[in-house]
Amino acid sequence: MSSARIVIVGAGAAGALVTVRLAEAATGAEVVLVDPCADAGRGVAYATGDPAHLLNTPAGRMSAHPADPDHFVGWASRHFGRIVGAGEFLPRGDFGMYLGEVLGGAIGVRRVRSRAVGVEARRLLLSDGSTMAFDAAVFAFGAYPLDSGWAPVAVRKHPRFVANPWAPGALSAVPEAGDVLLVGTGLTMADVAITLDRPGRTVHAVSRSGLLPRVHVPVASARQSLPAVLPADLDSLRRLYLQRLRAGRDWRAAVDGLRPVTAQLWQGLSTADRARFLREDLRHWEVRRHRMAPATAARLYRMRAAGRLRLYAGEVLDASADLRVVLSGGQRIAVGAVIGCTGTATDLSAVHDPLLRSMFDAGLARRGPCGLGLDTAADGRLLPTAAPLWTLGAMRKGNLWETTAFPEIREQATTVAAAVAEHVARAAVRESGPGCARVGVDG
Numbered sequence: 001m002s003s004a005r006i007v008i009v010g011a012g013a014a015g016a017l018v019t020v021r022l023a024e025a026a027t028g029a030e031v032v033l034v035d036p037c038a039d040a041g042r043g044v045a046y047a048t049g050d051p052a053h054l055l056n057t058p059a060g061r062m063s064a065h066p067a068d069p070d071h072f073v074g075w076a077s078r079h080f081g082r083i084v085g086a087g088e089f090l091p092r093g094d095f096g097m098y099l100g101e102v103l104g105g106a107i108g109v110r111r112v113r114s115r116a117v118g119v120e121a122r123r124l125l126l127s128d129g130s131t132m133a134f135d136a137a138v139f140a141f142g143a144y145p146l147d148s149g150w151a152p153v154a155v156r157k158h159p160r161f162v163a164n165p166w167a168p169g170a171l172s173a174v175p176e177a178g179d180v181l182l183v184g185t186g187l188t189m190a191d192v193a194i195t196l197d198r199p200g201r202t203v204h205a206v207s208r209s210g211l212l213p214r215v216h217v218p219v220a221s222a223r224q225s226l227p228a229v230l231p232a233d234l235d236s237l238r239r240l241y242l243q244r245l246r247a248g249r250d251w252r253a254a255v256d257g258l259r260p261v262t263a264q265l266w267q268g269l270s271t272a273d274r275a276r277f278l279r280e281d282l283r284h285w286e287v288r289r290h291r292m293a294p295a296t297a298a299r300l301y302r303m304r305a306a307g308r309l310r311l312y313a314g315e316v317l318d319a320s321a322d323l324r325v326v327l328s329g330g331q332r333i334a335v336g337a338v339i340g341c342t343g344t345a346t347d348l349s350a351v352h353d354p355l356l357r358s359m360f361d362a363g364l365a366r367r368g369p370c371g372l373g374l375d376t377a378a379d380g381r382l383l384p385t386a387a388p389l390w391t392l393g394a395m396r397k398g399n400l401w402e403t404t405a406f407p408e409i410r411e412q413a414t415t416v417a418a419a420v421a422e423h424v425a426r427a428a429v430r431e432s433g434p435g436c437a438r439v440g441v442d443g
């Protein structure tokens, strides 16, 4: 008997969770997970082999199963052979192994090691030239690395410029000895600085603000309760936020307490207020909301105290052929490599990915609010058409604002899987009867 086919593009955390939820839903459809990577479930964040790269979310919030919040803690306790606490920040590579195992337990899933390079309403084009028909597709391809247009040509064209430190093997271009310059001072910088830290080396890090992310505390403070009516403009929202900062014993409670309503607050703002938030409040919010694990922060503070980490507020202006880099503050630093730690591209107009281009060209997707990500309906379905295409994670930034952390992705995966399962079930009812044969991989 032929069955419907659901295709999931991308086998990172988001694709893995949707796949698992769909397998649990036992839709009767064939579930195909398309990704060129060897290790499904890890994606960019959890593929790291450096045990010093820690989750920036406590273990107790990282269960793959919403109905079993202790699932990851239990797995980790067995994995490490000791009782793991819900407040611990564990190595990301181990979490990747966990997700791989959870995905491996999903029944009836077919893996296709290929890259999707185009899409029509019901057909995916793969990099080997084949096509795959589908009844529903979920695009879980994560975020795109930021284009290195910020870097002066002398840096961008240099053989020891690493545009994306998360690309497999990218840091092997960095010489063993000598100082390095990291561009960006966020969470990626923190990881790369730790990986490259060694005696006799100074890690220089520059960003416009020069600010490090703030740090989690080992025991989270109680979240503050929310007002009955949420502010609907940026000035009122700022006032509420400041009141909360002053009211609590720990500012983290004020920030974390807004998390359940962040999407609602974001959606309530006018376009002008959202743009003003991005211009004026972004960095303040980012360094407090996306915090470092305590052990990561302690390591960076030690590096700083010992002079092995130096932070600068400014930009990279120029560089000589032997990588003497000039910063906008007037500093001149001789380094063996420059590494871009600038994060991900939220404005897709500058991204040249064939899959994305084909979506735009076919009118199957449009950019999200404020030009961020892709525009989606409440369940993650791509707008503007009613084609059976969904997305989740980073691509929903324009609609939801906070959408990249694992707990948010887990919630979205449940919603997307339910919507896809319902779509497939309805289609089966409509198409039941003769003449409804399905197509397989062809081309």
Ligand SMILES: Cc1cc2nc3c(=O)[nH]c(=O)nc-3n(C[C@H](O)[C@H](O)[C@H](O)COP(=O)(O)OP(=O)(O)OC[C@H]3O[C@@H](n4cnc5c(N)ncnc54)[C@H](O)[C@@H]3O)c2cc1C
Residues within 6 Å of the ligand: 009, 010, 011, 012, 013, 014, 015, 034, 035, 036, 037, 042, 043, 044, 045, 046, 054, 055, 056, 057, 092, 114, 115, 116, 117, 140, 141, 142, 143, 188, 355, 392, 393, 394, 404, 405, 406, 407, 409
């Ligand atoms: C370095 C780093 C650390 C992080 N740490 C944490 C953390 O500690 N806690 C937390 O909550 N969140 C963390 N995050 C947030 C993180 O974004 C999410 O937790 C999650 O990993 C995102 O998964 P994803 O599947 O959406 O994207 P990705 O992990 O990027 O996976 C996307 C997958 O899609 C595949 N793909 C891309 N394009 C195609 C295509 N055209 N065809 C087929 N396959 C394709 C890629 O090969 C990849 O496997 C971190 C993010 C990063 C980058």
